Amino acid sequence: MKSASIIMIIGSALLFSLFIYPLWTVELEAPQYPDGLGMYIHLDGLQGFTEYDLQNIDGLNHYIGMQKLPTPADMWEFRTFPLVVGGMAVLGVIIGFLGLFSKVSHKWFLGWLVVMTILGILGMYDFNAWLIDYGTNLDPKAIIKVVDADGNPFSYKPPLLGRRDILNFTAVSYPALGGILLTVGMLLTFIAYLIGLKSSKK
Amino acid sequence: MKILNLGIGLLAAAAMMSCGDNANKKSSAGGALNSSAAEKVYVAPGEQDEYYAFISGGYSGNLTVYGLPSGRLFKEIPVFSQFPTSGYGYSEETKPMLNTSHGFIPWGDSHHPDISQTEGVTDGRWIFINENNTPRIARIDLETFETVEIIEVPNSAGNHSSSFVTENTEYVVAGTRFSVPVPQEDISIKEYKGKFKGALSFIEVEKETGHMDIKFQLLMPGFNYDLSHPGRGDSHGWFFFTTYNTEEASTLLEVNASQNDKDFIAAVNWKKIEEYINNGGGKMMPSNYAHNVYDHNSHTATSTMKKEVRVIDPTEVPGAVYLLPTPKSPHGCDVSPDGKYIVGNGKLSANLTVHSFEKMQEAIKNEKFEGEAYGIPILSFEDVLAGQVEQAGLGPLHTEFDDKGNAYTTFFISSEVVKWKLGTWEVIDRKPTYYSVGHLTIAGGNSREPDGKYMFAMNKITKDRYLPTGPELEHSAQLYDISGEKMELILDFPTHGEPHYAAAIKADKVAPNSKKFYKLSENTHPFAAKSEAETKVVREGNVVHVYMTTIRSHFSPDNIEGIKVGDKVYFHITNLEQDFDVPHGFAIIGQNNSELLIMPGQTKTSVWEPKQVGVWPFYCTDFCSALHQEMQGYIRVSPKDSDIELEWSLGEDVE
Numbered sequence: 001m002k003s004a005s006i007i008m009i010i011g012s013a014l015l016f017s018l019f020i021y022p023l024w025t026v027e028l029e030a031p032q033y034p035d036g037l038g039m040y041i042h043l044d045g046l047q048g049f050t051e052y053d054l055q056n057i058d059g060l061n062h063y064i065g066m067q068k069l070p071t072p073a074d075m076w077e078f079r080t081f082p083l084v085v086g087g088m089a090v091l092g093v094i095i096g097f098l099g100l101f102s103k104v105s106h107k108w109f110l111g112w113l114v115v116m117t118i119l120g121i122l123g124m125y126d127f128n129a130w131l132i133d134y135g136t137n138l139d140p141k142a143i144i145k146v147v148d149a150d151g152n153p154f155s156y157k158p159p160l161l162g163r164r165d166i167l168n169f170t171a172v173s174y175p176a177l178g179g180i181l182l183t184v185g186m187l188l189t190f191i192a193y194l195i196g197l198k199s200s201k202k
Numbered sequence: 203m204k205i206l207n208l209g210i211g212l213l214a215a216a217a218m219m220s221c222g223d224n225a226n227k228k229s230s231a232g233g234a235l236n237s238s239a240a241e242k243v244y245v246a247p248g249e250q251d252e253y254y255a256f257i258s259g260g261y262s263g264n265l266t267v268y269g270l271p272s273g274r275l276f277k278e279i280p281v282f283s284q285f286p287t288s289g290y291g292y293s294e295e296t297k298p299m300l301n302t303s304h305g306f307i308p309w310g311d312s313h314h315p316d317i318s319q320t321e322g323v324t325d326g327r328w329i330f331i332n333e334n335n336t337p338r339i340a341r342i343d344l345e346t347f348e349t350v351e352i353i354e355v356p357n358s359a360g361n362h363s364s365s366f367v368t369e370n371t372e373y374v375v376a377g378t379r380f381s382v383p384v385p386q387e388d389i390s391i392k393e394y395k396g397k398f399k400g401a402l403s404f405i406e407v408e409k410e411t412g413h414m415d416i417k418f419q420l421l422m423p424g425f426n427y428d429l430s431h432p433g434r435g436d437s438h439g440w441f442f443f444t445t446y447n448t449e450e451a452s453t454l455l456e457v458n459a460s461q462n463d464k465d466f467i468a469a470v471n472w473k474k475i476e477e478y479i480n481n482g483g484g485k486m487m488p489s490n491y492a493h494n495v496y497d498h499n500s501h502t503a504t505s506t507m508k509k510e511v512r513v514i515d516p517t518e519v520p521g522a523v524y525l526l527p528t529p530k531s532p533h534g535c536d537v538s539p540d541g542k543y544i545v546g547n548g549k550l551s552a553n554l555t556v557h558s559f560e561k562m563q564e565a566i567k568n569e570k571f572e573g574e575a576y577g578i579p580i581l582s583f584e585d586v587l588a589g590q591v592e593q594a595g596l597g598p599l600h601t602e603f604d605d606k607g608n609a610y611t612t613f614f615i616s617s618e619v620v621k622w623k624l625g626t627w628e629v630i631d632r633k634p635t636y637y638s639v640g641h642l643t644i645a646g647g648n649s650r651e652p653d654g655k656y657m658f659a660m661n662k663i664t665k666d667r668y669l670p671t672g673p674e675l676e677h678s679a680q681l682y683d684i685s686g687e688k689m690e691l692i693l694d695f696p697t698h699g700e701p702h703y704a705a706a707i708k709a710d711k712v713a714p715n716s717k718k719f720y721k722l723s724e725n726t727h728p729f730a731a732k733s734e735a736e737t738k739v740v741r742e743g744n745v746v747h748v749y750m751t752t753i754r755s756h757f758s759p760d761n762i763e764g765i766k767v768g769d770k771v772y773f774h775i776t777n778l779e780q781d782f783d784v785p786h787g788f789a790i791i792g793q794n795n796s797e798l799l800i801m802p803g804q805t806k807t808s809v810w811e812p813k814q815v816g817v818w819p820f821y822c823t824d825f826c827s828a829l830h831q832e833m834q835g836y837i838r839v840s841p842k843d844s845d846i847e848l849e850w851s852l853g854e855d856v857e
Contacts, residue, residue, distance in 0.1 A: 035782070051780075052780035052781060055780060056780065056781045059753065059754055059779075059781075063827075063828065063829070143829060144828070
């Protein structure tokens, strides 16, 4: 149970990395942007690859009537997510320490993971909902109006994960370092649970 | 029939001989691929050149930037001439750059570019170039490839033996080709002898900022100072100038200045003069010359008139100046990479004269003088001569060096470049140029470390090299591969204006520092509008200031009313873009100056004085975006006595 608890502490503490590293990366590729254009999604806001990428993405998007990229003030998520992730990390570390001093059982590790997974799914759902809104809720006075094969307005929604061709750009989305460390952390808490389970059966 | 057969036979023999020749070359060069000139200069689409070449534009007043080995033109940098393409010299911000003591001069004759050096090696920070006609020296920033400073050189005329830098860019040196009365005065031209002086100006370059300031002018006898180069290594601290017209003729120079068997190379110990000045030597002479500085934050140039200059009489500083007799009106004055040899390219001489710095020092030490000119000691020719390249060609002009101890000299009359060996003075190879070559350039050819891969010759006459374009032709240049024993012609390309010299440098010393755009947050222009919220139109009497912005794909404001005939309207355009290569242009009907091409983050101003009542359009001249054709606006001009209120807007009539 000692090693399980230490892994639990490490795994949940990895969530703190999200306060340093971005969660997700969205990249826009086009030949006339040889240096790349894109952004990192942090818990508390967006950050361009360079100082000017967000404004340049907004500049490009205004032709097709997309909304401007949100600032922390525009979205409650950027204010709430740090509290949720920070809270869960602290909670996970506390559970780990309690496990270390045999105050709680390994089931608490699983319980933490279930809560974290539900929150994660909710977060992804919310992110995807924003992407849909961002990609489809277009200014009716948009300069360029594109329709798909069925005659419906074209969706500019970037993919949640993977690549998608959007007009002259290819949008590529993938987890950033923070997102990877989050996944590793959650996996570690599951391993902590399994080790705890194994040692309890002895 | 027999004659024809004989002809064919000869042709066949010639073909066999040339084949044999090729085969030999291939084997010595180590592979058939090396013999392909096309492959040597081919830079595939998407690939970049290995070297930058900065080629002077002569009477275009500018400096062009080429890539080597492709010979592709990348940019024309406006320096001494107005340039409507960007608005340089027309915009309110850049007009001061062309200010001189003679007023605003819209053009120049640019000659010899030279790249700044650190420890004798080109460092790629700045490039200097001289203006011959209204003597000036410019400094171009190699982060922005823009002219950032121009200093006028007083007491000078025909600023030709310029603008060469010392090995740590302590000085950029400017010598006068035409001697003039110093200070200028109303005297008879017949009083030339003795009254006219030749000023050699040492312009100090500030280490960090590059700012130029004339440290001193050496007032030399009234010869013509043609070209110059710094000493390096052991000879660092000296500067060498070729002279002609030591006859001091003022008329029909082609005859009268070609009489003396020998003219001089003037050797100037600038370190000694520097010491003299630091001990309070020299005297300040009242003067009047412009110093123009461009600031990249305010995007604005200021012109200041300087009122005095320090002059030095060479006879007052013993040991500072010596004259080295050099045959027949020497033109180029070139110093070998190790600083040991000074080549005097006597343009009317059959031989090329090379002086030895060591022997010169020895002769000075022994005080072996042959005579003096206006109090300046003349050394004896035999005492300083290192050697002569005998009968090398006709009309030697300029010499550059490679990294293997070879020198390359251009011969104008015999239209060729001759490769010869330093020390043995033997001719190794000669290749024709097309036609009548002037300067030649090897990357770092005027430094301690030349890069002996390519050499290019800049010719004065083009004739049939390219498709004809009427009587007026661009000049031709030829690129040679000089990595082997023999020079190999690999490319022929046209150059713009009349190139007098060029400076080349490895691209990796410059390209990584090249700026992509100006930061809007660092823009300190007093009339900048840094967002659309800051745009406005302000009237002060009949002067109207329009604070306007551009972003893909509109101007803000784009409708302006309340302008009157007789107003002076200043359009201050700020480009709000913060991305690489997204300039916007500004043109308005009846613009008496030029369009503006505004880089991202930059502010430029065009003055417009409407003369006719009406509604007049303005538009973006640079195809900036998919909606570029929509990037336009209107300005209403009312009669002088109208009481239409000043109004401006963007996007108000669209529902």
